[in-house]
Amino acid sequence: MSSWIAVARRELHGRRVALAGALGLGVVPLGLPRLVAGTSGAELRLAATAVLALAYVGILALVVGGGMLGGELAERRLGFYFARPLSTAAIFAGKVAALLVLLVGAQLFVWLPTLICDGSRADLAPAVAVLMAATPLFVGVGLVAGVAARCRSRWLAVDIAVTVAGLWLFALVARQLAFEVWLHPGAPLRLFGAVGGALGIFSVALLAGAAAALARGRVDAMRAHRAMSVVLVATLLPAGGAALAATRALERTDIHRLSGVTAASGDGDWIYVSGPVAGQRAYEPDFLWQRSTGRWRQLGVIMGGPLPSFAPDGARVAWIETDNPLAVWGDHAKTVDTLVVGEPGDARHERRAPTGDDAMAIAWSPDGRWLALLGEKRIELRDTGTLRTRATVEAPGGARFVRARFAGDGLRAFALDGEGVTGLTVSARGTTTLARVATHAVWIDASPRGDRILAARADGAVDLLALDGAARTLLAAGGRVAAPSPPMVGFEQHGGFLPDGSIALGFGGDAERAGVRLFDRDGGPTRTVELGVGRVIFGPVTSRGLLVAIDANPTPSQKNERLFLIAPDGGAHALDPRWRLQWTLDPAIAQTPAAQPLLRDDDNRLLAWDPATDRATPLLPGR
Amino acid sequence: MMALRVVESPPVVVCDGLTIRYGARAVADDVRFVIPRGAVYALLGRNGAGKSSIIRCLVGQRRPSAGGVRLFGRDAWRERASLMARVGVVPEEPDAPPAMTVAELAEFSRRLYQRWDQSALVARMARFGVPMHTRFGALSKGQKTQAALSLALAAAPELLVLDDPTLGMDLVARRELYGELIGELADRGTTVLLTTHELAEVESIATHVGILRAGRLVIDEPLELLKGRVRQIRCAHGPADVAGALAPFEPLALRSDGHGIEAVVGRYEPSAFDRFRRAGLVEAEAQPLALADIFSAVVSEEAEPSGGNA
Numbered sequence: 013m014s015s016w017i018a019v020a021r022r023e024l025h026g027r028r029v030a031l032a033g034a035l036g037l038g039v040v041p042l043g044l045p046r047l048v049a050g051t052s053g054a055e056l057r058l059a060a061t062a063v064l065a066l067a068y069v070g071i072l073a074l075v076v077g078g079g080m081l082g083g084e085l086a087e088r089r090l091g092f093y094f095a096r097p098l099s100t101a102a103i104f105a106g107k108v109a110a111l112l113v114l115l116v117g118a119q120l121f122v123w124l125p126t127l128i129c130d131g132s133r134a135d136l137a138p139a140v141a142v143l144m145a146a147t148p149l150f151v152g153v154g155l156v157a158g159v160a161a162r163c164r165s166r167w168l169a170v171d172i173a174v175t176v177a178g179l180w181l182f183a184l185v186a187r188q189l190a191f192e193v194w195l196h197p198g199a200p201l202r203l204f205g206a207v208g209g210a211l212g213i214f215s216v217a218l219l220a221g222a223a224a225a226l227a228r229g230r231v232d233a234m235r236a237h238r239a240m241s242v243v244l245v246a247t248l249l250p251a252g253g254a255a256l257a258a259t260r261a262l263e264r265t266d267i268h269r270l271s272g273v274t275a276a277s278g279d280g281d282w283i284y285v286s287g288p289v290a291g292q293r294a295y296e297p298d299f300l301w302q303r304s305t306g307r308w309r310q311l312g313v314i315m316g317g318p319l320p321s322f323a324p325d326g327a328r329v330a331w332i333e334t335d336n337p338l339a340v341w342g343d344h345a346k347t348v349d350t351l352v353v354g355e356p357g358d359a360r361h362e363r364r365a366p367t368g369d370d371a372m373a374i375a376w377s378p379d380g381r382w383l384a385l386l387g388e389k390r391i392e393l394r395d396t397g398t399l400r401t402r403a404t405v406e407a408p409g410g411a412r413f414v415r416a417r418f419a420g421d422g423l424r425a426f427a428l429d430g431e432g433v434t435g436l437t438v439s440a441r442g443t444t445t446l447a448r449v450a451t452h453a454v455w456i457d458a459s460p461r462g463d464r465i466l467a468a469r470a471d472g473a474v475d476l477l478a479l480d481g482a483a484r485t486l487l488a489a490g491g492r493v494a495a496p497s498p499p500m501v502g503f504e505q506h507g508g509f510l511p512d513g514s515i516a517l518g519f520g521g522d523a524e525r526a527g528v529r530l531f532d533r534d535g536g537p538t539r540t541v542e543l544g545v546g547r548v549i550f551g552p553v554t555s556r557g558l559l560v561a562i563d564a565n566p567t568p569s570q571k572n573e574r575l576f577l578i579a580p581d582g583g584a585h586a587l588d589p590r591w592r593l594q595w596t597l598d599p600a601i602a603q604t605p606a607a608q609p610l611l612r613d614d615d616n617r618l619l620a621w622d623p624a625t626d627r628a629t630p631l632l633p634g635r
Numbered sequence: 636m637m638a639l640r641v642v643e644s645p646p647v648v649v650c651d652g653l654t655i656r657y658g659a660r661a662v663a664d665d666v667r668f669v670i671p672r673g674a675v676y677a678l679l680g681r682n683g684a685g686k687s688s689i690i691r692c693l694v695g696q697r698r699p700s701a702g703g704v705r706l707f708g709r710d711a712w713r714e715r716a717s718l719m720a721r722v723g724v725v726p727e728e729p730d731a732p733p734a735m736t737v738a739e740l741a742e743f744s745r746r747l748y749q750r751w752d753q754s755a756l757v758a759r760m761a762r763f764g765v766p767m768h769t770r771f772g773a774l775s776k777g778q779k780t781q782a783a784l785s786l787a788l789a790a791a792p793e794l795l796v797l798d799d800p801t802l803g804m805d806l807v808a809r810r811e812l813y814g815e816l817i818g819e820l821a822d823r824g825t826t827v828l829l830t831t832h833e834l835a836e837v838e839s840i841a842t843h844v845g846i847l848r849a850g851r852l853v854i855d856e857p858l859e860l861l862k863g864r865v866r867q868i869r870c871a872h873g874p875a876d877v878a879g880a881l882a883p884f885e886p887l888a889l890r891s892d893g894h895g896i897e898a899v900v901g902r903y904e905p906s907a908f909d910r911f912r913r914a915g916l917v918e919a920e921a922q923p924l925a926l927a928d929i930f931s932a933v934v935s936e937e938a939e940p941s942g943g944n945a
Contacts, residue, residue: 018746026734092731094696095724096747099716231696 015098019106020113023080030072030114034121037064042125057126065122065143069115069150076114077154080107081222082162085233090226100227108219111151119143149211152218156240159225163237170241174248178217181252182210185259210255217247282329283610283618283631284311284320300329303631318386321374328396330374330383332367365399367392384427391427391434405434433467433477449477457508464533466507466515474507474517476535506550508558510580514538516558518548526562528578539582544574551575551593552609554623557583559609561593575611577623590614591621591628645708647672647794647826648693652702655688662688664850665702670843675820675827677837677858679930680847686830687727689847690798693828694724706794720748723787727798729779733772737782740771741789748790756789763811777808784812788819795819797829801836809836816840834927844926848934858926865929866903870919871895880914883907887932899924899932 041060084090093103123140160171186207221240229236286298298311298320311320311331320331370387376396377383383399385392393403405427427434432449433456453467453475465477507517513533520526527542544562551559557579564572575587594610611619611628619628648670655663662685670676680686691697693704695715704711706718731740737760745751760767763781765774774782780800787795797816801809813836819825820840831837844861846854854861868881871894878889884900884907891897903921912919924932 015747018743022732022735022743025732025739088728089730089732091691091696091724091726094715095694095719095722095726096744097716097718097720098747102716228698230698231691235698 014102016102016105016109019093019098019103020109023107023110024113027076027110027114030076031117031121034068034118035124037068038122038125040064042129054130057130061123061126062143065119068122069118069143069147070153072118073111073115073150073154074157075154077111077151078158078161080111080158081155081225082158082160085159085225085229085231085236086162086164088231090231094230100230104223104226107155108151108222111154112147115147115150116144119147146211148219149215152215152222155222156218156225156244159222159233159237159240163233165234165237167237167241171244174241174244178214178244178248178252181249181256182214185210185252185255188256188259210252213251213255214248217244217251220247282322284322284329285618285632286319298331301632318371318373321376323376323380323396324378325380328380330376330396332371332374332385363399365394386427407434433465435465455505457505459509459513460511461513464509464513466509468505468507476515506548508550508553510553510558511555512580514580516578518550518560520546520548528558528560528584530578530580530582541578541582541584543576543584546572549573549593554609556623559593559621585626587621587626588628591619594618644672645705646670647674647707648676648828649705649708650689650693650702651705653689653692653699653704654701655685655692655697656700661700662850663692663847666847666850666852667702668845668852668855670826670828672826673824674842675829675840676843676845677841677926678828678830678845678847679834679837680830681934684847684934685850686847687798690796690828690830694722694796695719720790721793723790723792723795725780725783725787725795725797725800727800727802729771729776729783731771731779731783731786733770735771736768737765737771737774737786738767740782740786741767744786744790750791752789752791756785759785759788759815762815777804780804781808781812781815784815788815791823792825794826794828797827797831799830799832801831801833809833813840834930835925838926841926846930846933854933861929862923862926864903865899865901865924865932866908866921867924867928868898868900868903868908868919868921869895880911884911888935899928901933 038061041057041064044056044060090103119140127140156171160168221243224243225236225240228239281302281304283301283303284298285301300309300311300320301307311333318332320329322329367385368387370389371385372388373384373386375384375386381396382402383394383396385394388407390404390406392401394401407427433453435449449467452469454470455468457466459465463478467475467477469475507515510516510530515531515533515535516528517531518526518528524545525542526544526546526548527540528548529537530539530541532538543560544564546562546564549561549563551561553559554577557577559575559577561573561575564574573592574589575591575593577585577587579585590613591611592613594612609621609623610631611621613619613628618631620631621628646669648668650666650668653663653666654661662683666685666689668676678686678689688697692699693706693711695704695706695711695718698712707721709718711718735743741753741756745753757767760782763778763785765778765781765785771779771782784797784800795816801812804812816827817840820827827840829837838858841858844854844856844858845852865887868884878886878891878896878898881889881896881898881900883902884898884904885902886898887901888899889896908919908921
């Protein structure tokens, strides 16, 4: 038999009573549900057992571990081992093994009654596993604390100072990883890794300190304590410092590299900036930035979920996140989605309400009183005062909703599915009236007054739908807008209402003549504006007209955009050639009409363009 | 023609300039002695003289501040674990785990020694009358020491180290312990290093003596030589400077009263003493001393170191 096993067996001798104590303690949680009414028995047992296991093992580690090394040093009983042909390593390994066996056994014995009672619950396993994994830490704490407390040299002050300083450094690391918004996407994982690593380093440092105490001091308590302190100083502080330095050296996200979806509040003060980040794959962070104050707030937006949506007044924003921020960061296997409505950047004014996990888009009514949550199978209308659902409309016949938006009056909402358009009339009492027209549309746009809808088909044909006078029925009799030639095809929005109610439709395609054709309120053609050769990209509607871009090289890697402002009278004004449209998934759904459209310049700087002055100002901090 | 090569085994213990400091205070200062195989070395000194510290260095439990200790030619600190297979230790305070019985301690120790002699242990424990199945913590002080000695001897050590083993023991227990020790010496010729304050008992078995005073080893020599050179000289007062005449004998202690002068000298030599007496200054006689008297004279405050460790 190896000598360390002999030592371990010797150390365990007479300490078996600790295991009996653990078993007795483990029975206590079984009786708790009878004493505490109105609680889940299993949950209570689990919580109580975890607390008891932690407390018992902690106390056991201090009492037994402290006696195994510090106590024997102080009482000069280590000579028994050192007078025998046992290496210091065997003595130390035997003591550590004995303590490990005792603590792991005690853990199991505390858990045993609960495991028997709730054995079918798989969620017990992680709690037991975490506590088991922490056992080396308990062993280290027990051994070192015993030496420090029992030997009572002036080095005790050094131990305390070093431990406090080391823990403070590791706390700084954890804090930085947890709250630093610009860290790399691996930050959450690194946080877990850092916490685990820190505990690991701490355990190793403690065990190394205890080993040094035994190896250097043998039976000399003062020398042992001094050796232990030296190891702690030499290990904990450099490890903490290195971890902090490594954390500070982690790659930060450059806000200018957030090239994804961007939106701005109506007054342009709050900007929603999103990934993906160039050079950082799989990282698509979402931030709100307030221009006036420079404040940031990271949103826990679900990857692939709906984009945050600003209220028209710019004072509120709505988004959907999971209920677990860390899961949002790194792990998409999440639980319950939450609708969050609040003042941007001010967590105190956030209100949350559960929602389904199928929401694809959020739209504010122009008056800010209603939110439309569009799911694949249904559309929910919620009033923004209470976040309660006032109406739910299921997509008919197995259809899937793909887009939704409010009419300009804020009292009508329209949703598009594969079969047609569904209209909702929103009343102050939350009642709705369903109207439906089959159009096979791929995008829709509602007029500023909410009385007409443009519904475009995939082949480029566009229907003009109208509501009856009581706004109760959606009429298909609005007529068809003559598709300009060559027609634009596809699912991207390429038309809409101008501020005065007239209609603009794009035409042209890759390597073809392209431009915008204007129609009157009833769909009659009025003017054609040719802008060049390429593809028309529709931007937001501004107070002075429609912003469009012609992309002559419509490839992701080679943009050649020219921006134009199309006035309702057909006048086309070319903007600065260095500017291009900020790409958004669907400006009609994901953002309110921006007072100042968002542009990018050649340096990829985000700009706000003022239609009144034709000037663009950078929105984000300088590089 | 075959050449015979004589291989000399190294001394069992070589203490080479051993210095032990606790902070600025040196409890052992440049201590040097050698214990040959088969010797019984009695390391003597007053309380606090540094005996136990030296023993701890000698069995590899404490690192010397300077100098070193070699057991069987190997460094005691660096090679403690393997050396302890050849060394039996009986500490001043028996340090065996109090919850274990002697039988359990024997079972634990048996796995660590190749030459473990369980029957000798049982027989020795029976002679001592110490129960095998009583917890060590429940034994009396004397029984603990007897059990510790039995456990140490059961491993058939080549070197037995006893640190004041009879401390607190009654006369009978002391005699039993020394009886066992004498038996062991007769049977196996084990080398022994012991510290003790029971000088009468140790005088009967010691072959070498070392005496510590204030951390320095002032005497280190075979007991017979020591007893031969340290004598008590008594002489009457005379007209001349008797004390001055005794100077060649290197007095360790000198006492004068109305009856004459009594001196313990460290360098007694019969022919010189004859010349001293023939000088006719005074009547004088020289008496051999017991180890206890020699020790007392050597460690007394006014004594000057002589011989030995010089």
